[in-house]
Amino acid sequence: MRRVFALLISLGLILFFVNSLSILPEYGNVELSKVSNAYINKSVNGNNEKVKFGESKDLEDGAANVVTSIVVDYRSFDTLGEVTVLFTSALGVGLILHGFKRKTYGRLPNFILRVSVGILLPLILLFGVYVFVHGHLTPGGGFPGGTIIAAGILLLYLSNEEFDLSKTSKFVESYAGSLYIVVGLVGLAIGGVFLINFLPTGVVGDLFSAGIVPIVYILIGFKVGAELSGVIADLYREG
Amino acid sequence: MVYYISFILIGIGIYGILTQKNLFKFLVSLTIIDTAINIFIISLGYIEGKDVPIYSKYTPVANFVDPLPQALVLTAIVIGVGTLALGASLLVRVYEKYETLEVEEIAVKEARK
Amino acid sequence: MTIATIFVGILMIISAIYAIEAKKMLDSFISLSLLSLLSVFLFVIMKAPDVAITEASVGAGLTTAVLILALRRIGGDEE
Structure with missing residues (x-):
């Protein structure tokens, strides 16, 4: 009985959404808004001249990746929020799952896992660093x-049984966050606007x-990495 | 077409929230709705025949899809995993208190007190 | 491209239904991870590589890891 009612409710919702399709633009035929055009041409204050790759100089924001220039430059205050x-959510996980000891199994992990981590880990870290250092040129970012x-x-x-990173991750996270605000x-102080590209x-x-786009994205990369590894470290402790 | 996929996924997620009795399944349903809404927002910015919004050797002049929805969704995904971790840790606490994750058993144990 | 989109959409719907209806939690989480991976394909079709790379690393990696770690912490899979 309950399932039938749930099915009816969700079917009604789907029908409501499908009905509201008439006020939406057709898929694939959206028109670019004025704001998006200004972001793409990188002149929110100016006269919307076309940007050309490898030639245009001294624009408002020089990032080749338009998404990055929106996230880190034009809407940087939003990103700070x-x-x-x-x-706050990482802090909440730490507060709720308080515990001191790292969980151990009492036996060594699989031999294949231990050896292959030594080979794979530097590559994974290098790829992560590459993704956020080149965030303004290629897909990716912090x-x-x-x-x-x-x-x-x-x-x-x-x-690794003894590995524990929680102190380092808290240190890196707080310093990266403070440097973003700095x-x-x-x-x-220089341009008169908070987070202006000076x-x-x-x-x-x-x-x-x-x-400042690569600098801010590197800081965001360190901060997000430290926060999410802090969450993993919290989930690994036993209370 | 992508519109319909995301609508059906939202419907499936709401069906899951209404019928399932395990709290972990609630989290799974919420994550499905999260993914579906991200797909919907991205599909609002897609323009047929245009390119990825990155200036490069191959697209030196702007002929791009709408970059604004992508910028909004980019941060929303990472926030999503943060809130999911918060929800999962709350579930761990609930399990430590009631020793079950079924909604009805929790209600019975709460009433008995 | 439309046929590929429809195929991926049907696979996504199947994996979403399985993620909700599966008896064991672990199956449900793996199916959720499959849903995220398929959505990466849709993002790439819709010309959003930034979102695709984020969803690939978050949805397929960290979401599953967080859920499985929480499940292991409450003592494994219960029917």
Whole structure:
């Protein structure tokens, strides 16, 4: 009986959504809004001239990846808030799952796991660092880079009995978060706006371009990686 | 087409929340709804025949899909795993108190007190 | 591309139903991870590689890890 009612309710919801399709644009035929056009041409204050790869210089924001320039530059205050939400949830996990000892099995992990972690872990960490250092040129950035590093830390936890990172992760996380705010305050002192891009932005497509975007993304990468490995460390303790 | 997939996934998630009795299944259903809504938001920015919003050697001039929904979803996914971890840790505490995760058994134990 | 989208969509719906209806928790989590991986395919089709790489590392890696660690902490799989 309960299942029938649940099925009816969810079918009604699906029908409601399908009905509301008429006010949505057709799939694949969306028009770019004015805001998106301004973000793509990287001139929110200017006159919307076209950007060309490898030639355009000294734009508002020099990141070749438009998504990165929205996340870290134009809507950076938003990202600061989201990083704070992530910090709060990691703090909540630490508060709820209080415990002191790291969980042990009393026997060594699998031989294949132990050996292959030694080979794979440097590659995984290197890939994570690559993803967030090149966040303004290629797909990726601080958020996926941080999670890739956290996945590497999870592998370390699985393969090593004595490994414990919780103190280091708290240290790295708090310093990266504070440095993000310090970058914003420096922008406030130089340009008059919190988190303004105060460094020269360079040519679109160079590794050393885009002003503060790579710096902020590296900080976000460290912060997200440290927070998620802290969550894993908390789940590994026994209370 | 992608619209319909995300709608059906949202419906499945709500069906799961309404019928299942295990608290872990609630988390699973919420994660399904999370994924479905991310797919829906991304599909609102897709334009047929246009390219990935990254300036590169192959796309030197702008001919891009809408980058704004992608920027919103990018952070939402990472927030999603943070809140999921918070929910999972709450479940661990619930299990330590009631020694079960079935909703009805928890209600019985709560009434007996 | 449309046929591939429909195929992936049907697989996603099947794995979502299995994730909800599975008797064992571990099966449910693995099926959820499969759902995330298939959604990565949809993101790539819709020209969103940033979101795809994030979803691949979060959905297939960390979500499953967090859920399985929590399950192990409450003492394994109960029917």
